[in-house]
Amino acid sequence: NAGVTQTPKFRILKIGQSMTLQCTQDMNHNYMYWYRQDPGMGLKLIYYSVGAGITDKGEVPNGYNVSRSTTEDFPLRLELAAPSQTSVYFCASSPGVGTEAFFGQGTRLTVV
Amino acid sequence: AQSVSQHNHHVILSEAASLELGCNYSYGGTVNLFWYVQYPGQHLQLLLKYFSGDPLVKGIKGFEAEFIKSKFSFNLRKPSVQWSDTAEYFCAAGSYQLTFGKGTKLSVIP
Secondary structure, eight states: OOOEEEEOSEEEEOTTOOEEEEEEESSOOSEEEEEEEETTTEEEEEEEEEETTEEEEOSOOTTEEEOOSSSSBOOEEESSOOGGGOEEEEEEEESSTTOOOEEOOOEEEEEO | OOEEEESOSEEEEETTOOEEEOEEEEOSSOOEEEEEEEOTTSOOEEEEEEOSSOSEEEOGGGOEEEEEGGGTEEEEEESSOOGGGOEEEEEEEESSSEEEOOOEEEEEEO
16 A cells, blocks of 8 residues: 655756656545645645546645546646746645545655 | 644754644634644654544654644644654644644754
8 A cells, every 4th residue: 555656756847847746646535635845834735636527726826737537646737847836745635625634755846 | 714823933852851832723614633743854744633522632652732722722742752753843724625834843952
């Protein structure tokens, strides 16, 4: 039982490049989330999903896109990378509304 | 809008000292409360959670938290910290999504 798996663990992007952060969970959770973590700022919610085919914006969605075609996968897309997107990104899943979230190991992204 | 405030940015303690980290939340309805811990270079792990019932909840590694509804607080406590408790601690409140506080960094000096 792997839990929540994120790839890649590290990535350096040039300004204007695009990339997809992958997230997969094997716990059959309906709820999935993408957070970014910046020093001293805690975790901010980018996007979340309450089930396959349903996504919604969180607190800081600008510059990102998501899709949820299956229960297991919730990829995060950066279309035009900017230095402000340098951060650590965490994917998480939970079995229900307002319940405990299980986190992936994170992706450290640097945009130069 | 839901929000979570953590009172301390950085706490430094000696081993065996007692710990209390403050957390206040604002939300109009029923909310679930959590404390997560993040050890250096790692992802967040759940310490404890409160959904309902006994307002004093016990978690892993000797941590506990008390929910005080009248004060909208959910403070984290540990009677005697160890060097291995050095980490960042996040309070979170959940209804349809989880909202996190900014975190409190705990440094325990041997």
